[in-house]
Amino acid sequence: MSRAAPLTFVLRSMSLNSVSVRNIKSRSRVFPLFILGGYSKSAVICRCLGSNTYHKLCIANKIAKTRLMTKTPSSSAQLHIDTKHMDSLSRVKRVSIEGNIAVGKSTFARLLQSQNQDWEVAQEPISKWQSVESTSSQAVGSAQPTVSNLLQMMYQDPQRWSYTFQTFSCMSRMRTQLQPPPARLLYAQGTPVQVFERSVYSDRYIFALNMFELGCISAVEWAVYQDWHSFLLEQFGHRAQLEGIIYLQAPPETCMARLRKRGRGEERGVQLTYLEKLHVQHENWLVNKSTELHFEHLKQVPVLTVDASVEFERDPEVQERLITQVQTFFSGL
Numbered sequence: 565m566s567r568a569a570p571l572t573f574v575l576r577s578m579s580l581n582s583v584s585v586r587n588i589k590s591r592s593r594v595f596p597l598f599i600l601g602g603y604s605k606s607a608v609i610c611r612c613l614g615s616n617t618y619h620k621l622c623i624a625n626k627i628a629k630t631r632l633m634t635k636t637p638s639s640s641a642q643l644h645i646d647t648k649h650m651d652s653l654s655r656v657k658r659v660s661i662e663g664n665i666a667v668g669k670s671t672f673a674r675l676l677q678s679q680n681q682d683w684e685v686a687q688e689p690i691s692k693w694q695s696v697e698s699t700s701s702q703a704v705g706s707a708q709p710t711v712s713n714l715l716q717m718m719y720q721d722p723q724r725w726s727y728t729f730q731t732f733s734c735m736s737r738m739r740t741q742l743q744p745p746p747a748r749l750l751y752a753q754g755t756p757v758q759v760f761e762r763s764v765y766s767d768r769y770i771f772a773l774n775m776f777e778l779g780c781i782s783a784v785e786w787a788v789y790q791d792w793h794s795f796l797l798e799q800f801g802h803r804a805q806l807e808g809i810i811y812l813q814a815p816p817e818t819c820m821a822r823l824r825k826r827g828r829g830e831e832r833g834v835q836l837t838y839l840e841k842l843h844v845q846h847e848n849w850l851v852n853k854s855t856e857l858h859f860e861h862l863k864q865v866p867v868l869t870v871d872a873s874v875e876f877e878r879d880p881e882v883q884e885r886l887i888t889q890v891q892t893f894f895s896g897l
């Protein structure tokens with residue numbers, strides 16, 4: 565049997581009984597798919613009726629990429645596919661926790677993780693920013709690997725390192741948001757939710773914007789950042805889209821006290837004015853809705869604002885109230 569070069573398809577729509585795919589190379593052909601069965605962990609093998617053509621579908625959340633394993637089917641080809649797996653994937657909601665530095669996002673995320681097996685928390689990849697490996701451009705073979713703390717470099721010399729930091733933080737957030745959900749979420753009884761600590765959106769609409777407004781990112785760097793950010797999200801955004809946002813809201817003074825209490829070395833020089841500015845950015849985006857957004861779906865994403873000024877770390881009653889609030893929010897997504 566002859567093998568054609570692999571083609572890539574993107575799942576366009578999904579219902580209980582059919583799935584249609586668009587050939588992204590020709591941008592025109594649509595193949596109806598019908599349920600049959602048989603899938604492995606992250607791949608579905610489907611068969612094209614009336615021919616020996618097989619397709620392998622690699623699924624990520626609501627979007628599936630199919631790879632043509634053998635010859636090209638006719639445009640009327642009917643494919644068999646198990647959509648049970650796809651339905652499970654599409655049930656998984658994606659929510660980010662947003663809020664000022666040290667407001668309590670990690671603490672809150674840990675609380676959520678401990679409360680419900682149907683929720684999976686992805687932490688902010690701070691450790692990656694604290695240890696960036698590089699090699700010097702010395703003679704081949706003698707180059708020594710170096711580990712740099714980009715978070716510290718950004719705080720020590722924001723003019724020099726803010727743009728570099730935002731490229732790295734955004735890429736690491738994108739990677740996190742593109743992670744498929746763990747298998748146990750696919751079999752969840754309730755509402756399965758992937759919870760992200762911050763997102764590619766706060767990267768742009770909170771931090772990068774703030775650094776630009778503070779003059780730590782130049783006009784050219786800001787233009788370049790926005791250009792690749794928009795492109796990245798246009799290309800992959802459908803796989804990283806959020807269904808909800810939890811905004812942990814607290815006065816900057818409270819965040820400052822918690823930041824000092826936490827005592828992270830890199831943040832020693834952080835001033836209250838910086839947290840005040842970040843607070844305004846959060847309020848503008850998530851409460852006043854005055855931040856200019858560039859992604860239509862983002863304008864519609866529901867926001868749950870949680871009063872994070874209360875001490876919830878060691879108060880089971882407050883924790884219970886918060887969890888109920890979150891549970892109600894998740895089930896309405």
Ligand SMILES: Nc1ncnc2c1ncn2[C@@H]1O[C@H](COP(=O)(O)OP(=O)(O)O)[C@@H](O)[C@H]1O
Pocket residue numbers: 663664665666667668669670671672822823825826872873874875876877
């Ligand atoms: N609700 C709260 N009340 C009092 N202290 C808190 C609360 N939430 C978090 N903290 C403390 O504040 C500090 C920062 O919390 P953390 O969860 O690391 O914040 P973030 O992830 O938003 O930066 C930690 O020392 C934590 O113990």
Ligand SMILES: Nc1nc2c(ncn2[C@H]2C[C@H](O)[C@@H](COP(=O)(O)O)O2)c(=O)[nH]1
Pocket residue numbers: 663664665666667669688690715718726729730733766767771772775831
């Ligand atoms: N300049 C930027 N700084 C950022 C960004 N994301 C996080 N951070 C800083 C703020 C904190 O010092 C630390 C971790 O944040 P927490 O709020 O989780 O404590 O990293 C960013 O995009 N730009």
